[in-house]
Amino acid sequence: MSDFLKVIDNRNSVRSYSDKPLPEDVLRTLVEAGLKAPTAANKQEIHFTVVGKEDPVQAEIQKDLNPDAQNTFYYNAPVTIYLSGDESFKWSAVDAGIAVENIHLAAQALGLGSVILGCMERILNGEKKEEYCKKLAFPEGYGYQVAIAVGYPEATKEPHTFDYEKNVSVI
Numbered sequence: 001m002s003d004f005l006k007v008i009d010n011r012n013s014v015r016s017y018s019d020k021p022l023p024e025d026v027l028r029t030l031v032e033a034g035l036k037a038p039t040a041a042n043k044q045e046i047h048f049t050v051v052g053k054e055d056p057v058q059a060e061i062q063k064d065l066n067p068d069a070q071n072t073f074y075y076n077a078p079v080t081i082y083l084s085g086d087e088s089f090k091w092s093a094v095d096a097g098i099a100v101e102n103i104h105l106a107a108q109a110l111g112l113g114s115v116i117l118g119c120m121e122r123i124l125n126g127e128k129k130e131e132y133c134k135k136l137a138f139p140e141g142y143g144y145q146v147a148i149a150v151g152y153p154e155a156t157k158e159p160h161t162f163d164y165e166k167n168v169s170v171i
């Protein structure tokens, strides 16, 4: 099996991270994996905002989301990358999904762990949307699409099982 297919085979969402910070060059490689993703009509409209775990915006989102949660929404990963997209472009959500998966697989290939994050959507697109768009440096007219927490895994789990018969039709 090719190394790439092994990465897909072993990929899983990581929800426990060590405190070890991500080196600059590794972070750059991850963001570039997102930038290399295809976009509809090659519009390249997805914006990437890199946020360290100590940034006050992380605590503010946590407070608005669930101040009593046992774990943070980013599982204390050293870095969370927020993907925002042009809200007037109908493919922004799809393009962000493809870009975030590129980052997720690149992290796996580099021996890192990551988890795609959608749970903050109601906060980031809610009543404080304008404030959060500014704090997260989204370009004008952009809105939150998805995010990904990345770091060195403290624990991983088995890849999920799937039901080929249920989810696939060959016609």
Ligand SMILES: Cc1cc2nc3c(=O)[nH]c(=O)nc-3n(C[C@H](O)[C@H](O)[C@H](O)COP(=O)(O)O)c2cc1C
Residues within 6 Å of the ligand: 011, 012, 013, 014, 015, 115, 116, 117, 118, 119, 120, 146, 159, 160
């Ligand atoms: C669009 C999207 C949003 C997600 N949001 C969250 C989230 O907010 N928090 C979380 O812990 N996992 C989140 N996940 C991860 C899924 O829960 C995970 O992919 C799923 O349980 C399957 O597990 P696996 O990735 O380990 O195979 C999200 C995944 C996707 C694709």
